[in-house]
Amino acid sequence: MTTSAIFDRIRIIPRPDDFLDRNVGSSGEIFFDQQANSLRLYDGKATGGYSLLTSGNFTQQIADTGVAVLEKTVTVGVDTVAGQSTGKFYINGVESPILEFVRGYTYVFDQSDVSNAMYGSHHGSSAWHPLMFALTEDGDLVPGNLHYDQTTTDHGIIYLLDDDPVSMRYYTDNFRSATTRKVLITVQSNAPDELWYWCHFHTGQGNKINISDPGTGSGGASISVGDTAPSNPSSGAIWFNSTTGILYVYYTDPDGSQWVQPSTGNVSLDYNNLTNKPTIPAAVTSLTDLNIVDGTAGQVLQTDGAGSFSFVDAGTGSGIVEGSNYRINIVADDSSVIVNSSTGKVPWTAIDGTPTTISGYGITDAAGGNFTFVGTTMDTADSSGITITPAVTMSSDLTVENDIRASNSVYAGEFVNTGAGAPEIDSATTLTLKAPDGVQVQSGAFRLASFNNAGRDALTPVNGDMIYNTQDNKIQAYINGSWRRIDDSAIV
Numbered sequence: 001m002t003t004s005a006i007f008d009r010i011r012i013i014p015r016p017d018d019f020l021d022r023n024v025g026s027s028g029e030i031f032f033d034q035q036a037n038s039l040r041l042y043d044g045k046a047t048g049g050y051s052l053l054t055s056g057n058f059t060q061q062i063a064d065t066g067v068a069v070l071e072k073t074v075t076v077g078v079d080t081v082a083g084q085s086t087g088k089f090y091i092n093g094v095e096s097p098i099l100e101f102v103r104g105y106t107y108v109f110d111q112s113d114v115s116n117a118m119y120g121s122h123h124g125s126s127a128w129h130p131l132m133f134a135l136t137e138d139g140d141l142v143p144g145n146l147h148y149d150q151t152t153t154d155h156g157i158i159y160l161l162d163d164d165p166v167s168m169r170y171y172t173d174n175f176r177s178a179t180t181r182k183v184l185i186t187v188q189s190n191a192p193d194e195l196w197y198w199c200h201f202h203t204g205q206g207n208k209i210n211i212s213d214p215g216t217g218s219g220g221a222s223i224s225v226g227d228t229a230p231s232n233p234s235s236g237a238i239w240f241n242s243t244t245g246i247l248y249v250y251y252t253d254p255d256g257s258q259w260v261q262p263s264t265g266n267v268s269l270d271y272n273n274l275t276n277k278p279t280i281p282a283a284v285t286s287l288t289d290l291n292i293v294d295g296t297a298g299q300v301l302q303t304d305g306a307g308s309f310s311f312v313d314a315g316t317g318s319g320i321v322e323g324s325n326y327r328i329n330i331v332a333d334d335s336s337v338i339v340n341s342s343t344g345k346v347p348w349t350a351i352d353g354t355p356t357t358i359s360g361y362g363i364t365d366a367a368g369g370n371f372t373f374v375g376t377t378m379d380t381a382d383s384s385g386i387t388i389t390p391a392v393t394m395s396s397d398l399t400v401e402n403d404i405r406a407s408n409s410v411y412a413g414e415f416v417n418t419g420a421g422a423p424e425i426d427s428a429t430t431l432t433l434k435a436p437d438g439v440q441v442q443s444g445a446f447r448l449a450s451f452n453n454a455g456r457d458a459l460t461p462v463n464g465d466m467i468y469n470t471q472d473n474k475i476q477a478y479i480n481g482s483w484r485r486i487d488d489s490a491i492v
Contacts, residue, residue: 015040017164021048035164071108076119076129076205086120086202089131096207097252098235099197103187103213106156109197111181118176120202130172130200131183133157137196138203148195156186172200187211229259448475456483 014034023031025042033040033051042049075090088096091109101107109131116129132139133148133155140146149157149168159171161178175181191211198206224230227243237250239259248259271277287301288294295301295311303309330339338350348354355361380386404410417423425431433439448468451459456467461478469476475486 012039023047023049025049037165069106069108071110073113074109074111074116074131075113076115079204082204084202084204086129086199086205087115089129089197089199089205089207094252096205098207099209100235101187101191101195101209101211103189103191103211106184106186109183109185111175111183112179116175116181128172128175128201129205130175130181131206132168132198132200133185133209134196134198135192135194137208138198138206139196139200141198141203155191156184156188158184160184233259 012030012032014032017033017035020031020033020040023042024047025031025044027042027044029042029044029049031040031042031049032038036051038051040049040051072091073093075093076087077090077095079086079088080095081088091097091099111129111131116131118127119129120127134140134145135148136142136145138145139148147168149155157168159166159168160180160182161171161174162180163182166174171181171183193211195209195211196206197209223238223240224233225240225242227241229239229241229248230237233239233250235250235252235257239248239250240246241248247262249262251258251260284290292301292309293311299311299313301309302312329337329341331337332350336350337347339346378386448466450468450470452471453469456469456476459465459467461483463478463480465478467476468474469485472485476483477486478484
């Protein structure tokens, strides 16, 4: 019995992809793919052989087969909103759209377009725009945040430069020198409901990614019924307006996002195209054209309330149709109601010649026509002002809690201040006191206005004006066109 040799280890020399891709090999031949970190098997027939499926190349293998794979072309272009010089990611020609992912699908972002490596500058890393994924907007460009693939969990992300799998660091460092650049992500079953795509070097270039399970709509889209549009809808969301009965779809295009009505095509509303339509006579000139049998002269048309009409004899007297309980309103030529048959009453407005004074209603006051107000307050229904046309005589005191405003003269025997504080008499112009026997100050001193020289000189005086000068501490009078000081002893 022959036994096979047993080896404790086998080392296969690694080979690059360019060699393995053009090699046909021999049946059973095995090579190690140094870029894919997997074995390459050959059958002597197929060029390039077959890559052994591993957890490391699973995403790429799925992408290569094209099963549940969606490819998106990435370019970098003008920021039409904020105008930032580093631009925005354009996904399939749309400026930084909100993306919709489905768990289990693989998405390929092709960054091979030169704008990804050059937009915004002609030199330096500032022109590089490697696309990344994160749980938050702008990833680790915001302190404390991470890349989505910088954890111990496999998130199904593969970076490809010239079709070779590379690390994220190698992808960002050698991004500009490569010819083809791709990022693959297979959305795992445990993926969150929301991710962000963003630029490794620049903020504000990407947008949000909504993630949903298969069969639940287009990446978080929803169906809503209500009289108001849903807030923060996702692209593809459906809303039925319960008030108008109109169906809307939330649609995102290059110009923005908005609710649109789905097209229903051309619908003919021609009467002849309707089914179960009633038969309408060609011309209706009388009730008989509507299949109502005519009565005799003088009869009236009545209904039983169940859709049947008939002619009956009209009653006489009080407006009640004979043999029924139907009452009739009496109306004037202008359609105003004179007698209301429901209430049996005559509206006030229908009465002719209504009195305009209290005495016209036969109301006579025993005191000779004077009015007595029982309450202590006289007011108007809307608290508007009360206008009294004739003169008013008050036989007692009049207390006014607010201001008194007079358009003409105020006559009084005496003015007495009973309030707290110092009363003031304020006038917008010259205040003139007329008293044939002179003006007397019977209690307290008469106090002149105080000014310094500058304040005095700013006045427009007339002869006879007097002030107290606070600079000289003297009384001064305007005499014969000039100010003169009044000393303690004499006028100088």
